[in-house]
Amino acid sequence: MRLRNWLFQNFREVSQLYGFEEIDFPVLESEALFIRKAGEEIRDQLYCFEDRGNRRVALRPELTPSLARLVIQKGKSVSLPLKWFAIGQCWRYERMTRGRRREHYQWNMDIIGVPNVTAEAELISSIITFFKRIGITSSDVGFKVSSRKVLQEVLKRYSVPENLFGRVCVIIDKLEKIPIDDIKKELRSAELSEEAVEELLQILSVKSLDKLEEKLGASVEALTELKQLFSLAEKYGYSEWIQFDASIVRGLAYYTGIVFEGFDREGKLRAICGGGRYDRLLSTFGGDDLPACGFGFGDAVIIELLKERGLVPELSPQVENIVCSLDSDLQGGASLVAARLREKGKTVDLVLENKPLKWVFKRAARINAQRLIIVGSAEWQKGMVRVKILSSGEQYEIKVDELE
Numbered sequence: 001m002r003l004r005n006w007l008f009q010n011f012r013e014v015s016q017l018y019g020f021e022e023i024d025f026p027v028l029e030s031e032a033l034f035i036r037k038a039g040e041e042i043r044d045q046l047y048c049f050e051d052r053g054n055r056r057v058a059l060r061p062e063l064t065p066s067l068a069r070l071v072i073q074k075g076k077s078v079s080l081p082l083k084w085f086a087i088g089q090c091w092r093y094e095r096m097t098r099g100r101r102r103e104h105y106q107w108n109m110d111i112i113g114v115p116n117v118t119a120e121a122e123l124i125s126s127i128i129t130f131f132k133r134i135g136i137t138s139s140d141v142g143f144k145v146s147s148r149k150v151l152q153e154v155l156k157r158y159s160v161p162e163n164l165f166g167r168v169c170v171i172i173d174k175l176e177k178i179p180i181d182d183i184k185k186e187l188r189s190a191e192l193s194e195e196a197v198e199e200l201l202q203i204l205s206v207k208s209l210d211k212l213e214e215k216l217g218a219s220v221e222a223l224t225e226l227k228q229l230f231s232l233a234e235k236y237g238y239s240e241w242i243q244f245d246a247s248i249v250r251g252l253a254y255y256t257g258i259v260f261e262g263f264d265r266e267g268k269l270r271a272i273c274g275g276g277r278y279d280r281l282l283s284t285f286g287g288d289d290l291p292a293c294g295f296g297f298g299d300a301v302i303i304e305l306l307k308e309r310g311l312v313p314e315l316s317p318q319v320e321n322i323v324c325s326l327d328s329d330l331q332g333g334a335s336l337v338a339a340r341l342r343e344k345g346k347t348v349d350l351v352l353e354n355k356p357l358k359w360v361f362k363r364a365a366r367i368n369a370q371r372l373i374i375v376g377s378a379e380w381q382k383g384m385v386r387v388k389i390l391s392s393g394e395q396y397e398i399k400v401d402e403l404e
């Protein structure tokens with residue numbers, strides 16, 4: 001819990017550094033919010049069930065659909081752009097045999113109402129700020145960046161119907177996760193011609209914007225956006241963190257433009273975080289579309305990375321005072337001393353049972369108490385208590401009223 005709090009505190013402080021406001025959504029949503037037909041893993045693993053009112057509900061697997069629903073609900077009552085962040089528990093239903101977690105916490109930051117890539121550049125900047133705060137550098141982690149408009153351009157040239165776009169992206173996202181022949185088979189089953197499949201896989205292997213320009217031509221929107229993003233990155237000062245990689249599409253069907261994912265350069269771990277632009281998500285829920293982009297950052301892979309790099313912080317419990325009485329009829333005195341210190345904002349662990357001093361010293365060491373305050377009858381008669389500074393061993397008597 002200490003490690004989780006430390007991680008979330010950093011998520012929160014970075015979000016606030018970027019002027020984002022915290023928001024939260026119900027963990028239990030209508031199942032319909034997550035039913036998409038693009039063959040995503042997130043759909044296959046939906047933690048869904050029928051509730052006692054016979055409603056089909058689901059534990060949310062991600063936060064973005066809830067955000068979309070809320071933006072629609074808020075409608076004109078909120079002024080754009082919206083810059084919202086959330087840290088929320090998300091669920092999936094996997095067979096326990098896989099030994100993987102069914103719940104994790106995800107940090108999300110989203111910008112709603114900004115159509116240009118300045119929004120994506122800002123989001124990537126915020127994640128890099130987070131990495132730097134916890135000691136991760138650009139030699140540990142990088143971002144692969146691309147745009148789904150590259151895919152869209154190719155599919156358009158092979159007159160693949162728009163409604164197959166999300167499904168093709170989900171298939172492409174499985175590159176390097178399943179054999180290439182299975183990818184080709186799935187693309188063909190999505191009615192792509194042999195030629196389209198080959199051209200698609202060709203384009204996806206492109207690793208430089210110049211090469212991409214050779215393939216697609218300079219005027220293509222995908223290219224101008226990516227160039228703008230990379231030039232903004234240079235102004236932010238994070239160029240060494242990002243690289244173009246056309247094979248990055250991300251596995252969520254609703255992305256429509258720039259997509260990015262944080263990866264560990266040693267290649268041992270799954271993607272650390274990921275996100276992108278989703279300009280047409282709101283209309284899938286019956287709302288008016290608004291330009292939108294955001295990312296999700298789970299709490300699992302980042303901890304594995306910190307362990308790999310020896311960067312998990314030492315987080316021991318801290319308390320300023322431990323207060324005890326030397327006999328049971330002075331317990332009330334101990335409570336009075338604790339109350340006085342707490343009124344002054346001092347943290348106190350009050351010993352609640354009549355314990356020998358040896359026990360108290362052991363507990364003081366375990367909870368890292370800085371000061372031991374002993375309520376003993378001789379001192380109490382004089383309205384005083386005995387104080388022991390545990391680091392130095394120094395001890396003295398002091399009037400209760402002078403304690404601080």
Ligand SMILES: OCc1cccc(Br)n1
Pocket residue numbers: 061062090091092101102103104298
């Ligand atoms: O990364 C996808 C995901 C979603 C919900 C819960 C867990 Br654990 N993992």
